[in-house]
Amino acid sequence: MKLFCAFALLLFALPGLSFAGTLSFVSQGRWVQVDKIYDGDTFRTLKGEKIRLLGINTPEIAHTSSPGQVMGKKASRALRQLIAGKVVRLAFDEQRRDTYQRTLAQIYLRDGTWVNGKLVELGMAHVYTFTPNLRWAGDLMRLEKEARREKRGIWKTKRFSVLNATQIKSAHLGQFRVVRGQVGRIRKKGFAFRLDALNISIPRKYRRFFKHPPALHTGDMVIVHGVVRAASSGLYLALHSPFDLENISP
Secondary structure: OHHHHHHHHHHHHOOOOOOOOOHHHHHOEEEEEEEEEEEOOEEEEOOOOEEEEOOEEOOOOOEOOEOOOOOHHHHHHHHHHHHOOOEEEEEOOOOOEOOOOOEEEEEEOOOOOEHHHHHHHOOOOEEOOEOOEOOOHHHHHHHHHHHHHOOOHHHHOOOOOOEEHHHOOHHHOOOEEEEEEEEEEEEHHHOEEEEOOEEEEOOHHHHHHOOOOOOOOOOOEEEEEEEEEEEOOEEEEEOOOHHHEEEOOO
8 A cells, every 4th residue: 555655646746647537547648768850740659659739730831841830840850849858748639540540639748848739829730629529629719829829830831821701712622721601691500600702510420529510600700720621512611629719700
């Protein structure tokens, strides 16, 4: 019993470690040594594990098949300054791996600094919801709103600045964009609506994360987040979680 108590005290003494109130905290995270930084949201551990920072996305750096995006190098440098060569803690949500078999995690330094949140706060990343991993999404979105308001980092660039729905065109296809507009016709029991000329929809497989249709009315001003795509009905954007929709009406 004394040995167990000593072990528990040691765990509680570790900086940056959070607890859910039960012994389940033992499996909620682990420490790793950072080896190589790939870009602003991906790195490799000393043991060869590839880690993808969960809940955020940073501008791409240049690859053999595609050019780099604006501020891609700066975002990569920001992550390097925060974690290069350090021992960091991984914290997990429901799903721990993506389709590329990368480990999905929130990253914490020994002093408690939340790396994913820091990158968003600096304007080096935008929120990218990855269902069902939404535990940190609300906190990340609050940091993004502040960064957008202050036009930090990517938010002062043409590529990532908030667009009006009337500005969306075919040149934006395939891009993740933050779009502002006025709600028009509402369809599919509230799970689809028009944003000026842009169609907004919540696909069936994501509706369970909303629990009920968004409380919107014609004329509301909203901000949506997602990838611009094309269909026979025109350009559209799909919402994956409630955090992809902000009602900014007075």
